């Protein structure tokens with residue numbers, strides 16, 4: 001089993017390097033950095049072109065030396081049976097010449113978070129059972145992580161999940177995906193406030209020693225399933241490789257030909273997966289980072305300066321990418337420049353809200369990444385134009401399509417399609433029909449006027465009973481959780 005290191009220098013005496021199981025169950029580090037792999041191996045992709053999704057996952061996990069014991073991975077990947085096509089959970093769809101969407105949203109909650117959270121849930125629960133421990137998993141969501149986490153952990157032994165979401169801050173479909181969950185081990189709490197309030201409440205609970213001690217007296221341990229957990233990242237490497245190998249299998253490219261991978265990015269988990277694939281030797285010319293009006297990642301890749309001084313978060317039409325501090329970029333910095341530099345930069349970010357690469361460092365970063373941003377007007381226009389040539393995209397995917405059109409030219413490109421349109425129906429209806437509608441009306445009208453089919457899991461939401469109705473103030477959350485666990 002591979003041993004994980006930390007992205008930041010750890011001057012605490014308890015410097016411990018830990019294995020994958022520990023990283024999954026307890027993602028918090030002693031250095032305030034992230035657990036990460038020390039080395040990324042190179043892989044002979046030509047020899048594995050014909051592997052199926054399970055064989056590919058096993059092969060890559062083995063290459064990274066993070067293969068969990070016995071048949072855990074086989075069991076975990078059974079989750080893809082819940083996807084539209086179990087044999088191809090992440091299919092490619094051709095948009096036009098040289099431009100493909102890899103649809104990562106064919107799982108139960110219709111966003112790409114299922115690709116990793118579904119198998120992650122199985123592995124996490126197996127490990128908890130093996131250790132005879134109970135876990136409380138806390139999560140905060142702006143809309144997609146919450147439903148995917150709940151779906152993954154529903155009815156699992158020894159696991160409780162509390163999900164905090166900003167009341168009124170998600171789409172109706174996203175809210176219903178959470179509030180209609182009826183498994184006994186799940187608790188969904190609306191928070192008065194925005195996503196930042198939900199996130200900061202989560203952080204203060206995770207760091208609350210009193211809360212932790214009270215839980216441990218009940219033999220319950222606190223954990224998080226957020227997107228920095230390497231147990232999720234590992235599964236996000238696989239589909240990028242799968243996409244490339246499928247282009248080869250379908251004779252769209254020759255093996256070895258370089259392609260672009262275009263990624264609508266927020267917390268950079270999806271892009272990190274592609275970065276590792278490129279480090280392993282997958283023929284990726286560049287990873288193209290698509291931003292929305294919150295273009296901090298694009299600015300960083302363009303200038304080598306990460307500067308959030310005087311920056312405020314903008315609410316955009318692609319809310320899952322509304323971000324200022326993008327966590328997983330730290331693992332890229334570690335992989336390219338080591339722990340010492342990463343620690344300096346992260347300290348600078350904490351102290352001055354800014355850090356800078358040298359010109360030499362910046363050019364190394366640019367050898368992996370290109371970037372561009374997309375404002376809301378361009379997003380709506382892209383949805384409409386793409387629909388007119390026969391492809392329906394959600395607002396996040398649209399930022400990727402816009403980026404590909406700007407930067408890819410004659411080179412084949414795979415755009416990660418991160419959500420189904422149905423999760424953001426009002427925006428899609430505005431783009432295509434020019435109307436302002438609520439989720440249900442938008443879905444119905446798109447179905448009638450544009451003949452767009454709706455997946456049953458989304459349609460059924462509107463007739464399910466709502467189980468979770470509680471909305472609380474930030475300071476009522478802790479006692480509410482403890483009450484529930486009684």
Ligand SMILES: *Cc1c(COP(=O)(O)O)cnc(C)c1O
Nearest residue numbers: 144266267268269270320418419
């Ligand atoms: C989470 C999410 C993203 C951003 O992914 P990161 O891995 O955080 O960069 C983009 N689009 C959708 C629809 C998402 O749910």
